[in-house]
Amino acid sequence: MEWIETTGKDLDEAKELALEHLGVEESEIEFEVLDEGRSSFLGFGRKSARIRARLRPSFPNPKRERKPRKPRQQSAGTTSSLSPVSNSEASSDKIEKPRAERPRTERPKESKKVESEENAAPRAEREEVSRVELANAAQEFLAGLMHEFGLSGEVTVTHLDDESMELEINGEGLGSLVGPRGSVLTAVQEVTRSVVQTRAGEGAGRVGVDIAGYRQKRREALEKFARDQAAKVRETGEELVFEEMSAPDRKIIHDTVAEIAEVATRSEGDEPHRYVVMFREGPMSQESDDDGATARVDS
Template sequence: MEWVETTGKTVEEAKEAVLDELGVDYSEAEFEILEEPKVGFLGLSKRPARVRGRIIPVTPKSKDGRRMKRRKPSQVRDEAGSNNKVATGLDREGKPAQNGYRPERNKDMQDKDTERSKAGEDSPKPEISRTELAVVAQHFLADLLYELEMLATVSIDHLDDDSMELSITGDNLGSLIGQKGSVIAAVQELTRAVVQAHAGDSAGRVMVDVDGYRKKRREALERFTRSMAEVVLSTGEEKVFEPMVSSERKVVHDVVAQIEGVSSRSEGEEPNRYVVIFASSVEEAKDQQGAEVSS
Protein backbone atom coordinates (compact mmCIF):
# COMPACT_ATOMS: atom_id res chain seq x y z
CA MET A 1 0.00 0.00 0.00
CA GLU A 2 1.32 3.44 -0.94
CA TRP A 3 2.13 5.90 1.82
CA VAL A 4 -0.28 8.81 2.30
CA GLU A 5 1.21 12.07 3.57
CA THR A 6 -0.89 14.65 5.43
CA THR A 7 -0.51 17.75 7.57
CA GLY A 8 -2.42 19.13 10.53
CA LYS A 9 -2.20 21.59 13.40
CA THR A 10 -1.21 18.68 15.66
CA VAL A 11 0.25 15.23 15.08
CA GLU A 12 -3.06 13.63 16.07
CA GLU A 13 -4.96 15.80 13.61
CA ALA A 14 -2.58 14.81 10.83
CA LYS A 15 -3.00 11.13 11.75
CA GLU A 16 -6.78 11.51 11.62
CA ALA A 17 -6.42 12.92 8.11
CA VAL A 18 -4.39 9.84 7.15
CA LEU A 19 -7.12 7.55 8.50
CA ASP A 20 -9.72 9.48 6.52
CA GLU A 21 -7.66 9.06 3.37
CA LEU A 22 -7.15 5.34 3.90
CA GLY A 23 -10.64 4.65 5.21
CA VAL A 24 -9.40 2.38 7.99
CA ASP A 25 -9.33 2.30 11.79
CA TYR A 26 -6.36 3.43 13.88
CA SER A 27 -5.29 -0.14 14.64
CA GLU A 28 -5.07 -0.97 10.94
CA ALA A 29 -2.59 1.76 10.02
CA GLU A 30 1.03 2.60 10.75
CA PHE A 31 2.47 6.10 10.88
CA GLU A 32 5.72 8.00 10.56
CA ILE A 33 6.01 11.50 12.02
CA LEU A 34 7.93 13.51 9.45
CA GLU A 35 7.79 16.87 11.22
CA GLU A 36 6.51 18.06 14.59
CA PRO A 37 4.36 21.21 14.66
CA LYS A 38 6.02 24.46 15.65
CA VAL A 39 4.10 26.92 17.80
CA GLY A 40 4.59 30.55 16.97
CA PHE A 41 3.70 33.91 18.50
CA LEU A 42 0.71 33.89 20.93
CA GLY A 43 0.44 30.14 20.65
CA LEU A 44 -0.56 30.25 16.98
CA SER A 45 0.60 27.37 14.82
CA LYS A 46 3.54 28.50 12.73
CA ARG A 47 4.40 25.17 11.11
CA PRO A 48 1.94 22.26 10.83
CA ALA A 49 2.67 18.70 11.82
CA ARG A 50 3.54 16.44 8.88
CA VAL A 51 2.75 12.73 9.06
CA ARG A 52 2.62 9.88 6.60
CA GLY A 53 0.85 6.59 7.02
CA ARG A 54 -0.31 3.47 5.27
CA ILE A 55 -2.36 0.37 5.88
CA ILE A 56 -0.31 -2.18 7.81
CA PRO A 57 0.95 -4.72 5.24
CA VAL A 58 -0.60 -8.18 5.60
CA THR A 59 1.21 -11.37 4.62
CA PRO A 60 -0.52 -12.55 1.42
CA LYS A 61 -2.42 -15.80 1.43
CA SER A 62 -1.54 -18.71 -0.85
CA LYS A 63 -2.55 -18.38 -4.46
CA ASP A 64 -5.37 -20.89 -4.11
CA GLY A 65 -6.74 -19.25 -0.98
CA ARG A 66 -6.79 -15.69 -2.22
CA ARG A 67 -10.02 -14.06 -3.23
CA MET A 68 -10.40 -11.16 -5.52
CA LYS A 69 -12.00 -8.17 -3.86
CA ARG A 70 -14.21 -5.89 -5.82
CA ARG A 71 -13.31 -2.26 -5.55
CA LYS A 72 -15.06 0.85 -6.68
CA PRO A 73 -13.86 2.15 -10.06
CA SER A 74 -13.16 5.55 -8.50
CA GLN A 75 -10.98 3.88 -5.88
CA VAL A 76 -8.95 2.09 -8.55
CA ARG A 77 -8.52 5.29 -10.53
CA ASP A 78 -7.41 7.13 -7.41
CA GLU A 79 -4.66 4.65 -6.62
CA ALA A 80 -3.50 4.36 -10.22
CA GLY A 81 -3.42 8.07 -10.84
CA SER A 82 -1.26 9.10 -7.89
CA ASN A 83 1.85 7.48 -6.46
CA ASN A 84 2.46 10.02 -3.70
CA LYS A 85 -0.67 11.77 -2.40
CA VAL A 86 -0.42 14.88 -0.27
CA ALA A 87 -3.47 16.03 1.70
CA THR A 88 -4.11 18.52 4.44
CA GLY A 89 -7.21 16.78 5.72
CA LEU A 90 -9.12 20.10 5.68
CA ASP A 91 -9.29 22.85 3.12
CA ARG A 92 -8.83 26.53 3.99
CA GLU A 93 -12.43 26.82 5.11
CA GLY A 94 -12.13 23.83 7.41
CA LYS A 95 -14.20 21.55 5.11
CA PRO A 96 -13.20 18.03 4.05
CA ALA A 97 -10.97 18.07 0.99
CA GLN A 98 -12.74 17.14 -2.22
CA ASN A 99 -9.87 16.11 -4.49
CA GLY A 100 -9.78 12.39 -5.18
CA TYR A 101 -11.81 9.59 -3.64
CA ARG A 102 -12.22 9.55 0.12
CA PRO A 103 -13.95 6.41 1.38
CA GLU A 104 -16.23 6.91 4.35
CA ARG A 105 -15.25 5.29 7.62
CA ASN A 106 -17.86 2.98 9.06
CA LYS A 107 -19.83 3.66 12.24
CA ASP A 108 -17.66 1.41 14.43
CA MET A 109 -14.56 3.38 13.47
CA GLN A 110 -16.29 6.69 14.22
CA ASP A 111 -17.54 5.41 17.59
CA LYS A 112 -14.00 4.38 18.56
CA ASP A 113 -12.69 7.81 17.58
CA THR A 114 -15.39 9.45 19.71
CA GLU A 115 -14.47 7.27 22.69
CA ARG A 116 -10.80 8.20 22.31
CA SER A 117 -11.69 11.89 22.10
CA LYS A 118 -13.89 11.76 25.23
CA ALA A 119 -11.22 9.88 27.15
CA GLY A 120 -8.73 12.65 26.33
CA GLU A 121 -11.15 15.37 27.46
CA ASP A 122 -12.00 13.66 30.74
CA SER A 123 -8.39 12.95 31.75
CA PRO A 124 -7.21 15.46 34.39
CA LYS A 125 -4.51 17.95 33.43
CA PRO A 126 -1.22 17.36 35.24
CA GLU A 127 -0.26 19.96 37.83
CA ILE A 128 2.47 22.35 36.78
CA SER A 129 5.11 23.66 39.17
CA ARG A 130 5.96 27.31 39.74
CA THR A 131 9.31 26.79 38.03
CA GLU A 132 7.61 25.30 34.98
CA LEU A 133 5.17 28.23 34.89
CA ALA A 134 8.05 30.69 34.93
CA VAL A 135 9.68 28.82 32.05
CA VAL A 136 6.39 28.98 30.12
CA ALA A 137 6.37 32.77 30.56
CA GLN A 138 10.04 32.96 29.61
CA HIS A 139 9.49 30.98 26.39
CA PHE A 140 6.46 33.10 25.49
CA LEU A 141 8.48 36.30 25.79
CA ALA A 142 11.34 34.76 23.80
CA ASP A 143 8.90 33.85 21.00
CA LEU A 144 7.47 37.38 21.10
CA LEU A 145 10.94 38.89 20.70
CA TYR A 146 11.64 36.51 17.82
CA GLU A 147 8.46 37.55 16.01
CA LEU A 148 9.30 41.22 16.57
CA GLU A 149 12.85 40.57 15.28
CA MET A 150 14.39 41.92 18.48
CA LEU A 151 17.66 40.56 19.81
CA ALA A 152 17.34 40.36 23.61
CA THR A 153 17.63 38.06 26.60
CA VAL A 154 14.76 36.97 28.86
CA SER A 155 15.64 36.02 32.43
CA ILE A 156 13.66 35.01 35.52
CA ASP A 157 14.70 37.49 38.23
CA HIS A 158 12.36 36.42 41.03
CA LEU A 159 10.07 33.48 41.70
CA ASP A 160 8.05 32.49 44.77
CA ASP A 161 4.64 30.99 45.55
CA ASP A 162 2.82 34.28 44.93
CA SER A 163 4.68 36.05 42.15
CA MET A 164 7.23 35.90 39.37
CA GLU A 165 9.35 38.63 37.83
CA LEU A 166 10.92 38.41 34.38
CA SER A 167 13.24 40.90 32.73
CA ILE A 168 14.10 41.56 29.09
CA THR A 169 17.52 43.06 28.36
CA GLY A 170 19.04 44.06 25.05
CA ASP A 171 19.66 46.93 22.66
CA ASN A 172 17.10 49.27 21.07
CA LEU A 173 14.13 48.04 23.12
CA GLY A 174 12.43 51.43 23.41
CA SER A 175 9.54 50.34 21.20
CA LEU A 176 8.89 47.48 23.62
CA ILE A 177 8.40 50.00 26.44
CA GLY A 178 6.16 52.50 24.65
CA GLN A 179 4.92 55.88 25.78
CA LYS A 180 4.68 55.96 29.58
CA GLY A 181 5.20 52.18 29.61
CA SER A 182 2.02 51.42 27.65
CA VAL A 183 3.58 48.66 25.54
CA ILE A 184 5.37 46.96 28.40
CA ALA A 185 2.09 46.98 30.33
CA ALA A 186 0.38 45.21 27.41
CA VAL A 187 3.21 42.68 27.16
CA GLN A 188 2.88 41.99 30.87
CA GLU A 189 -0.87 41.39 30.53
CA LEU A 190 -0.32 38.99 27.63
CA THR A 191 2.29 37.10 29.64
CA ARG A 192 -0.04 36.91 32.63
CA ALA A 193 -2.80 35.53 30.38
CA VAL A 194 -0.47 32.81 29.07
CA VAL A 195 0.51 31.81 32.61
CA GLN A 196 -3.12 31.79 33.75
CA ALA A 197 -4.03 29.53 30.83
CA HIS A 198 -1.68 26.93 32.32
CA ALA A 199 -2.29 27.51 36.03
CA GLY A 200 -5.69 29.17 36.39
CA ASP A 201 -6.23 31.04 39.66
CA SER A 202 -2.90 29.84 41.06
CA ALA A 203 -0.92 31.89 38.53
CA GLY A 204 -0.14 34.63 41.07
CA ARG A 205 1.37 37.99 40.11
CA VAL A 206 3.33 38.18 36.86
CA MET A 207 5.64 41.15 36.32
CA VAL A 208 7.71 41.93 33.23
CA ASP A 209 10.42 44.58 33.03
CA VAL A 210 12.37 45.84 30.00
CA ASP A 211 15.92 47.12 30.46
CA GLY A 212 15.16 48.08 34.07
CA TYR A 213 12.45 50.53 32.98
CA ARG A 214 10.07 49.73 35.84
CA LYS A 215 12.80 50.07 38.45
CA LYS A 216 13.94 53.42 37.02
CA ARG A 217 10.34 54.61 36.71
CA ARG A 218 9.60 53.60 40.30
CA GLU A 219 12.64 55.45 41.65
CA ALA A 220 11.77 58.59 39.66
CA LEU A 221 8.14 58.42 40.81
CA GLU A 222 9.21 58.05 44.44
CA ARG A 223 11.41 61.16 44.19
CA PHE A 224 8.65 63.16 42.50
CA THR A 225 6.09 62.09 45.12
CA ARG A 226 8.34 63.22 47.97
CA SER A 227 8.85 66.62 46.33
CA MET A 228 5.09 67.06 45.84
CA ALA A 229 4.47 66.05 49.45
CA GLU A 230 6.84 68.80 50.60
CA VAL A 231 4.89 71.34 48.53
CA VAL A 232 1.62 70.19 50.10
CA LEU A 233 3.11 70.46 53.60
CA SER A 234 4.37 73.99 52.97
CA THR A 235 1.31 75.38 51.14
CA GLY A 236 -1.55 73.20 52.37
CA GLU A 237 -2.81 72.90 48.79
CA GLU A 238 -3.69 69.60 47.16
CA LYS A 239 -1.54 68.22 44.35
CA VAL A 240 -3.17 66.19 41.60
CA PHE A 241 -1.06 63.67 39.70
CA GLU A 242 -1.59 62.69 36.07
CA PRO A 243 -3.50 59.44 35.37
CA MET A 244 -1.50 56.33 36.21
CA VAL A 245 -1.82 52.58 36.08
CA SER A 246 -2.67 50.85 39.35
CA SER A 247 0.90 49.69 40.04
CA GLU A 248 2.22 53.26 39.84
CA ARG A 249 -0.61 54.65 41.99
CA LYS A 250 0.40 52.12 44.62
CA VAL A 251 3.97 53.47 44.55
CA VAL A 252 2.65 56.98 45.27
CA HIS A 253 0.38 55.78 48.10
CA ASP A 254 3.25 53.79 49.67
CA VAL A 255 5.57 56.82 49.66
CA VAL A 256 2.92 59.20 51.05
CA ALA A 257 2.09 56.74 53.83
CA GLN A 258 5.65 57.17 55.14
CA ILE A 259 5.42 60.99 55.31
CA GLU A 260 3.75 62.53 58.35
CA GLY A 261 1.23 65.31 57.73
CA VAL A 262 0.09 64.26 54.25
CA SER A 263 -2.28 61.65 52.86
CA SER A 264 -3.35 60.44 49.43
CA ARG A 265 -6.42 59.12 47.67
CA SER A 266 -7.29 57.84 44.20
CA GLU A 267 -10.02 59.48 42.13
CA GLY A 268 -11.54 59.06 38.68
CA GLU A 269 -12.33 56.00 36.58
CA GLU A 270 -10.01 53.69 34.68
CA PRO A 271 -8.08 54.27 32.53
CA ASN A 272 -7.94 57.88 33.76
CA ARG A 273 -7.73 57.20 37.48
CA TYR A 274 -5.27 59.46 39.30
CA VAL A 275 -3.83 60.23 42.76
CA VAL A 276 -4.41 63.32 44.89
CA ILE A 277 -2.01 64.28 47.71
CA PHE A 278 -3.43 66.51 50.45
CA ALA A 279 -2.53 67.77 53.92
CA SER A 280 -3.82 65.43 56.60
CA SER A 281 -4.67 68.32 58.95
CA VAL A 282 -6.92 69.92 56.30
CA GLU A 283 -8.79 66.69 55.68
CA GLU A 284 -9.13 66.05 59.42
CA ALA A 285 -10.53 69.56 59.91
CA LYS A 286 -13.11 68.97 57.17
CA ASP A 287 -14.13 65.68 58.76
CA GLN A 288 -14.46 67.30 62.18
CA GLN A 289 -16.52 70.19 60.77
CA GLY A 290 -18.82 67.75 59.02
CA ALA A 291 -19.31 65.78 62.21
CA GLU A 292 -20.26 68.96 64.15
CA VAL A 293 -22.83 69.94 61.51
CA SER A 294 -24.42 66.51 61.47
CA SER A 295 -24.65 66.43 65.27
Protein backbone atom coordinates (compact mmCIF):
# COMPACT_ATOMS: atom_id res chain seq x y z
CA MET A 1 0.00 0.00 0.00
CA GLU A 2 1.36 3.41 -0.91
CA TRP A 3 1.94 6.03 1.77
CA ILE A 4 -0.18 9.17 1.79
CA GLU A 5 0.63 12.48 3.50
CA THR A 6 -1.86 14.57 5.45
CA THR A 7 -1.59 17.85 7.31
CA GLY A 8 -3.68 19.34 10.11
CA LYS A 9 -3.55 21.92 12.84
CA ASP A 10 -2.30 19.14 15.15
CA LEU A 11 -1.42 15.43 14.96
CA ASP A 12 -4.95 14.30 15.85
CA GLU A 13 -6.48 16.25 12.97
CA ALA A 14 -3.83 14.95 10.54
CA LYS A 15 -4.62 11.36 11.62
CA GLU A 16 -8.37 11.92 11.22
CA LEU A 17 -7.80 13.12 7.65
CA ALA A 18 -5.73 10.01 6.90
CA LEU A 19 -8.43 7.70 8.31
CA GLU A 20 -11.10 9.50 6.30
CA HIS A 21 -9.03 9.23 3.12
CA LEU A 22 -8.32 5.52 3.53
CA GLY A 23 -11.80 4.64 4.84
CA VAL A 24 -10.61 2.39 7.66
CA GLU A 25 -10.39 2.26 11.44
CA GLU A 26 -7.32 3.50 13.32
CA SER A 27 -6.35 -0.07 14.28
CA GLU A 28 -5.92 -0.92 10.59
CA ILE A 29 -3.51 1.87 9.77
CA GLU A 30 0.06 2.81 10.63
CA PHE A 31 1.46 6.33 10.91
CA GLU A 32 4.79 8.08 10.69
CA VAL A 33 5.10 11.62 12.09
CA LEU A 34 6.90 13.90 9.63
CA ASP A 35 6.37 17.16 11.52
CA GLU A 36 4.69 17.58 14.91
CA GLY A 37 3.85 21.19 14.02
CA ARG A 38 4.14 24.11 16.36
CA SER A 39 2.06 26.99 17.58
CA SER A 40 3.01 30.56 18.34
CA PHE A 41 1.53 33.45 20.23
CA LEU A 42 -2.24 33.66 19.59
CA GLY A 43 -1.86 31.22 16.69
CA PHE A 44 0.10 33.71 14.60
CA GLY A 45 2.66 31.94 12.42
CA ARG A 46 1.33 28.51 13.37
CA LYS A 47 2.96 25.53 11.62
CA SER A 48 0.76 22.54 10.72
CA ALA A 49 1.41 18.98 11.84
CA ARG A 50 2.23 16.53 9.02
CA ILE A 51 2.17 12.72 8.95
CA ARG A 52 2.24 9.93 6.42
CA ALA A 53 0.06 6.86 6.71
CA ARG A 54 -0.86 3.62 4.98
CA LEU A 55 -2.91 0.50 5.60
CA ARG A 56 -1.18 -1.77 8.05
CA PRO A 57 0.30 -4.63 5.96
CA SER A 58 -1.34 -8.01 6.60
CA PHE A 59 0.74 -11.13 6.15
CA PRO A 60 -1.17 -14.36 5.40
CA ASN A 61 0.25 -17.65 6.61
CA PRO A 62 3.26 -18.49 4.44
CA LYS A 63 2.46 -21.12 1.84
CA ARG A 64 4.88 -23.19 -0.06
CA GLU A 65 4.35 -24.33 -3.60
CA ARG A 66 2.00 -27.26 -3.48
CA LYS A 67 1.35 -30.20 -5.72
CA PRO A 68 -2.20 -31.25 -6.45
CA ARG A 69 -3.64 -32.65 -3.26
CA LYS A 70 -3.79 -36.46 -3.03
CA PRO A 71 -4.74 -36.95 0.59
CA ARG A 72 -5.03 -40.74 0.40
CA GLN A 73 -1.66 -41.13 -1.30
CA GLN A 74 0.36 -38.77 0.95
CA SER A 75 3.87 -40.03 1.52
CA ALA A 76 5.44 -40.31 4.95
CA GLY A 77 8.07 -37.64 4.08
CA THR A 78 5.57 -34.97 3.17
CA THR A 79 6.01 -31.80 5.22
CA SER A 80 3.24 -30.50 7.42
CA SER A 81 2.41 -27.79 4.87
CA LEU A 82 1.29 -30.52 2.44
CA SER A 83 -1.01 -32.23 4.90
CA PRO A 84 -4.78 -31.94 4.44
CA VAL A 85 -5.98 -28.51 5.50
CA SER A 86 -7.89 -28.56 8.78
CA ASN A 87 -11.15 -26.73 9.26
CA SER A 88 -9.44 -24.19 11.53
CA GLU A 89 -6.75 -23.45 8.93
CA ALA A 90 -9.37 -23.09 6.21
CA SER A 91 -11.26 -20.69 8.43
CA SER A 92 -8.05 -18.73 9.01
CA ASP A 93 -7.49 -18.42 5.26
CA LYS A 94 -11.01 -17.13 4.79
CA ILE A 95 -10.39 -14.44 7.40
CA GLU A 96 -7.02 -13.34 6.06
CA LYS A 97 -7.98 -12.96 2.40
CA PRO A 98 -10.71 -10.35 2.91
CA ARG A 99 -8.27 -8.30 5.08
CA ALA A 100 -5.69 -8.31 2.29
CA GLU A 101 -8.32 -7.29 -0.25
CA ARG A 102 -10.41 -5.10 2.01
CA PRO A 103 -12.79 -2.98 -0.09
CA ARG A 104 -12.57 0.73 0.67
CA THR A 105 -13.86 3.95 -0.76
CA GLU A 106 -11.54 5.05 -3.50
CA ARG A 107 -10.66 8.74 -3.64
CA PRO A 108 -8.41 10.68 -5.96
CA LYS A 109 -4.82 10.17 -4.88
CA GLU A 110 -4.25 13.83 -4.28
CA SER A 111 -1.51 15.05 -2.01
CA LYS A 112 -2.85 15.94 1.39
CA LYS A 113 -0.31 18.77 1.55
CA VAL A 114 -2.94 20.69 -0.41
CA GLU A 115 -6.10 21.55 1.49
CA SER A 116 -9.16 19.48 0.63
CA GLU A 117 -12.18 21.11 -0.98
CA GLU A 118 -13.95 21.00 2.37
CA ASN A 119 -11.11 22.96 4.00
CA ALA A 120 -10.95 25.46 1.14
CA ALA A 121 -14.39 26.84 1.98
CA PRO A 122 -13.33 28.43 5.30
CA ARG A 123 -10.51 30.21 3.47
CA ALA A 124 -13.02 31.85 1.13
CA GLU A 125 -15.04 32.88 4.16
CA ARG A 126 -11.98 34.44 5.83
CA GLU A 127 -11.55 36.67 2.81
CA GLU A 128 -14.97 38.17 3.54
CA VAL A 129 -14.45 38.92 7.24
CA SER A 130 -16.25 42.10 8.30
CA ARG A 131 -14.39 45.19 9.47
CA VAL A 132 -15.85 44.74 12.96
CA GLU A 133 -14.46 41.20 13.16
CA LEU A 134 -11.07 42.43 11.99
CA ALA A 135 -11.06 45.13 14.68
CA ASN A 136 -11.98 42.49 17.27
CA ALA A 137 -9.08 40.32 16.08
CA ALA A 138 -6.71 43.28 16.52
CA GLN A 139 -8.11 43.91 20.00
CA GLU A 140 -7.61 40.28 21.01
CA PHE A 141 -4.06 40.29 19.72
CA LEU A 142 -3.12 43.43 21.64
CA ALA A 143 -4.78 42.12 24.81
CA GLY A 144 -2.79 38.89 24.49
CA LEU A 145 0.40 40.87 23.90
CA MET A 146 -0.16 42.84 27.10
CA HIS A 147 -0.71 39.59 28.98
CA GLU A 148 2.60 38.23 27.66
CA PHE A 149 4.33 41.40 28.87
CA GLY A 150 2.69 41.00 32.28
CA LEU A 151 0.78 44.27 31.86
CA SER A 152 -2.83 45.18 32.54
CA GLY A 153 -4.98 47.70 30.75
CA GLU A 154 -7.79 48.18 28.27
CA VAL A 155 -7.74 48.01 24.47
CA THR A 156 -10.36 50.08 22.68
CA VAL A 157 -11.18 50.76 19.02
CA THR A 158 -11.24 54.55 18.67
CA HIS A 159 -11.94 54.68 14.92
CA LEU A 160 -13.15 52.20 12.30
CA ASP A 161 -14.19 52.64 8.67
CA ASP A 162 -13.73 50.80 5.36
CA GLU A 163 -10.15 52.02 4.91
CA SER A 164 -8.62 52.26 8.38
CA MET A 165 -8.87 51.39 12.04
CA GLU A 166 -7.36 53.01 15.12
CA LEU A 167 -6.83 51.24 18.43
CA GLU A 168 -5.60 52.59 21.76
CA ILE A 169 -4.19 50.86 24.83
CA ASN A 170 -4.67 52.55 28.21
CA GLY A 171 -3.35 51.43 31.56
CA GLU A 172 -0.50 51.81 34.03
CA GLY A 173 3.19 51.16 33.40
CA LEU A 174 2.92 50.81 29.62
CA GLY A 175 6.31 52.39 28.89
CA SER A 176 7.82 49.05 27.84
CA LEU A 177 5.29 48.90 24.99
CA VAL A 178 6.26 52.39 23.82
CA GLY A 179 10.07 52.17 23.88
CA PRO A 180 12.59 54.90 23.10
CA ARG A 181 10.96 57.48 20.78
CA GLY A 182 8.08 55.08 20.20
CA SER A 183 10.25 52.39 18.57
CA VAL A 184 8.49 49.50 20.32
CA LEU A 185 5.08 51.06 19.66
CA THR A 186 5.93 51.23 15.95
CA ALA A 187 6.82 47.51 15.98
CA VAL A 188 3.61 46.65 17.87
CA GLN A 189 1.61 48.55 15.26
CA GLU A 190 3.29 46.70 12.38
CA VAL A 191 2.70 43.28 13.94
CA THR A 192 -0.93 44.17 14.66
CA ARG A 193 -1.37 45.14 11.02
CA SER A 194 0.12 41.78 9.99
CA VAL A 195 -2.42 39.97 12.19
CA VAL A 196 -5.28 41.89 10.55
CA GLN A 197 -3.84 41.32 7.09
CA THR A 198 -3.63 37.57 7.74
CA ARG A 199 -7.39 37.56 8.30
CA ALA A 200 -8.37 40.08 5.63
CA GLY A 201 -5.80 39.63 2.85
CA GLU A 202 -5.24 42.81 0.88
CA GLY A 203 -8.28 44.47 2.46
CA ALA A 204 -6.58 45.18 5.79
CA GLY A 205 -6.33 48.92 5.16
CA ARG A 206 -4.41 51.18 7.51
CA VAL A 207 -4.02 50.02 11.11
CA GLY A 208 -2.95 52.52 13.76
CA VAL A 209 -2.08 51.75 17.39
CA ASP A 210 -1.54 54.28 20.17
CA ILE A 211 -0.59 53.70 23.80
CA ALA A 212 -1.76 56.00 26.58
CA GLY A 213 -2.06 58.91 24.13
CA TYR A 214 1.64 58.76 23.27
CA ARG A 215 1.22 59.68 19.60
CA GLN A 216 -0.82 62.80 20.36
CA LYS A 217 1.69 63.92 22.99
CA ARG A 218 4.53 63.23 20.57
CA ARG A 219 2.80 65.28 17.85
CA GLU A 220 2.28 68.24 20.18
CA ALA A 221 5.91 68.12 21.34
CA LEU A 222 7.26 67.93 17.76
CA GLU A 223 5.04 70.80 16.59
CA LYS A 224 6.32 73.03 19.42
CA PHE A 225 9.91 71.99 18.68
CA ALA A 226 9.48 72.75 14.97
CA ARG A 227 8.07 76.21 15.64
CA ASP A 228 10.89 77.07 18.08
CA GLN A 229 13.57 75.94 15.61
CA ALA A 230 11.87 77.78 12.73
CA ALA A 231 12.11 81.01 14.71
CA LYS A 232 15.87 80.51 15.13
CA VAL A 233 16.37 79.70 11.44
CA ARG A 234 14.42 82.78 10.36
CA GLU A 235 16.46 84.95 12.70
CA THR A 236 19.94 83.58 11.95
CA GLY A 237 19.52 82.32 8.39
CA GLU A 238 21.49 79.18 9.26
CA GLU A 239 20.38 75.69 8.27
CA LEU A 240 19.52 73.26 11.03
CA VAL A 241 20.06 69.52 10.56
CA PHE A 242 17.85 67.43 12.83
CA GLU A 243 18.60 63.97 14.15
CA GLU A 244 17.31 60.90 12.34
CA MET A 245 13.54 60.57 12.53
CA SER A 246 10.84 58.12 11.54
CA ALA A 247 8.63 58.97 8.57
CA PRO A 248 5.62 59.94 10.77
CA ASP A 249 7.79 62.30 12.85
CA ARG A 250 9.32 63.89 9.75
CA LYS A 251 5.87 64.49 8.33
CA ILE A 252 4.83 66.36 11.49
CA ILE A 253 7.88 68.64 11.15
CA HIS A 254 7.18 69.26 7.45
CA ASP A 255 3.48 69.98 8.02
CA THR A 256 4.19 72.39 10.88
CA VAL A 257 6.89 74.36 9.07
CA ALA A 258 4.79 74.53 5.89
CA GLU A 259 2.56 77.01 7.76
CA ILE A 260 5.47 79.27 8.83
CA ALA A 261 6.60 82.05 6.49
CA GLU A 262 10.22 82.34 5.33
CA VAL A 263 11.20 78.86 6.55
CA ALA A 264 11.16 75.51 4.72
CA THR A 265 12.26 71.91 5.22
CA ARG A 266 13.52 68.98 3.20
CA SER A 267 14.39 65.37 3.98
CA GLU A 268 17.80 63.88 3.28
CA GLY A 269 19.52 60.52 3.76
CA ASP A 270 18.30 56.97 3.27
CA GLU A 271 15.98 54.93 5.47
CA PRO A 272 16.28 54.16 8.30
CA HIS A 273 18.75 57.07 8.69
CA ARG A 274 16.68 59.76 7.03
CA TYR A 275 16.55 63.21 8.65
CA VAL A 276 15.08 66.72 8.23
CA VAL A 277 16.96 69.87 7.24
CA MET A 278 15.36 73.23 8.08
CA PHE A 279 16.48 76.41 6.28
CA ARG A 280 15.45 79.99 5.61
CA GLU A 281 13.98 80.32 2.17
CA GLY A 282 14.61 82.88 -0.51
CA PRO A 283 12.50 83.16 -3.68
CA MET A 284 10.07 80.26 -3.25
CA SER A 285 8.67 77.46 -5.34
CA GLN A 286 6.58 74.48 -4.33
CA GLU A 287 7.96 70.95 -4.42
CA SER A 288 6.54 67.71 -3.08
CA ASP A 289 8.65 66.12 -0.35
CA ASP A 290 9.29 62.37 -0.30
CA ASP A 291 7.59 62.10 3.09
CA GLY A 292 4.21 63.13 1.71
CA ALA A 293 4.26 66.81 2.77
CA THR A 294 4.58 69.88 0.59
CA ALA A 295 7.68 71.81 1.66
CA ARG A 296 8.96 75.18 0.43
CA VAL A 297 12.47 74.96 -1.02
CA ASP A 298 14.90 77.37 -2.69
CA SER A 299 14.44 77.59 -6.44
